[in-house]
Amino acid sequence: MTYREEDYLLLSGIQHYAFCPRQWALIHVEEQWSENYLTAGGRIMHTKAHGGNDVEKRGGLIIFRALKVRSAELGVSGECDVVEFRKSKNGISLRGYPGLWLPYPVEYKRGKTKLDDCDRLQLCAQAVCLEEMLCTKIEEGALFYGEPRKREIVSFTPVLRGELDKTVQAMHELFSRKHTPEAVKKKHCQSCSIKDICLPGLSQKSGNSAKKYMEAHIE
Numbered sequence: 001m002t003y004r005e006e007d008y009l010l011l012s013g014i015q016h017y018a019f020c021p022r023q024w025a026l027i028h029v030e031e032q033w034s035e036n037y038l039t040a041g042g043r044i045m046h047t048k049a050h051g052g053n054d055v056e057k058r059g060g061l062i063i064f065r066a067l068k069v070r071s072a073e074l075g076v077s078g079e080c081d082v083v084e085f086r087k088s089k090n091g092i093s094l095r096g097y098p099g100l101w102l103p104y105p106v107e108y109k110r111g112k113t114k115l116d117d118c119d120r121l122q123l124c125a126q127a128v129c130l131e132e133m134l135c136t137k138i139e140e141g142a143l144f145y146g147e148p149r150k151r152e153i154v155s156f157t158p159v160l161r162g163e164l165d166k167t168v169q170a171m172h173e174l175f176s177r178k179h180t181p182e183a184v185k186k187k188h189c190q191s192c193s194i195k196d197i198c199l200p201g202l203s204q205k206s207g208n209s210a211k212k213y214m215e216a217h218i219e
């Protein structure tokens with residue numbers, strides 16, 4: 001199955017959905033947003049990653065910044081912070097650059113590596129977009145975390161790809177129904193960028209959307 005362009009969702013929403021489906025729905029379905037120090041730090045890191053030239057060549061490496069990507073199979077579109085093209089006999093040809101080049105997506109993140117797969121899923125989605133656009137296969141990419149200033153290598157295994165498919169399907173299903181799931185208060189609510197909109201403790205008692213909560217509260 002492929003999605004129509006008008007039904008594409010934002011690729012960056014995958015990490016929101018994997019973190020908490022309600023957070024994703026509040027941001028992407030209800031279009032509510034709030035920036036905290038975590039998201040502000042992340043935004044600054046992305047701006048740095050996107051700064052300077054959009055394309056740079058360093059020896060056996062071509063670096064593309066802020067590369068627009070999309071996938072009809074996933075029904076998502078977005079931007080890669082950085083895609084490195086490494087010289088490889090298994091690569092693809094790039095106009096203006098002799099030889100063959102293998103794409104390698106790199107996503108910049110604030111903080112440390114996480115136990116959950118939020119960031120890995122987002123990176124994997126970028127790889128699937130690049131595979132579809134460039135007719136190639138990408139085995140791995142990297143997440144660059146700001147606190148240790150280190151790269152974490154991510155393998156795009158069948159398990160991770162399967163998890164990505166399920167996540168994106170669930171996002172499309174919720175988006176088509178314009179549905180916001182109920183709050184499930186967990187430890188991660190502490191670092192949630194929209195906890196003041198979600199009000200997890202209260203909204204559990206007042207239906208499944210912040211709007212409904214506000215209406216109930218006003219009544």
Ligand code: SF4
Nearest residue numbers: 020023189192195198
């Ligand atoms: S506060 Fe908790 S339940 Fe509400 S959106 Fe954030 S993570 Fe989800």
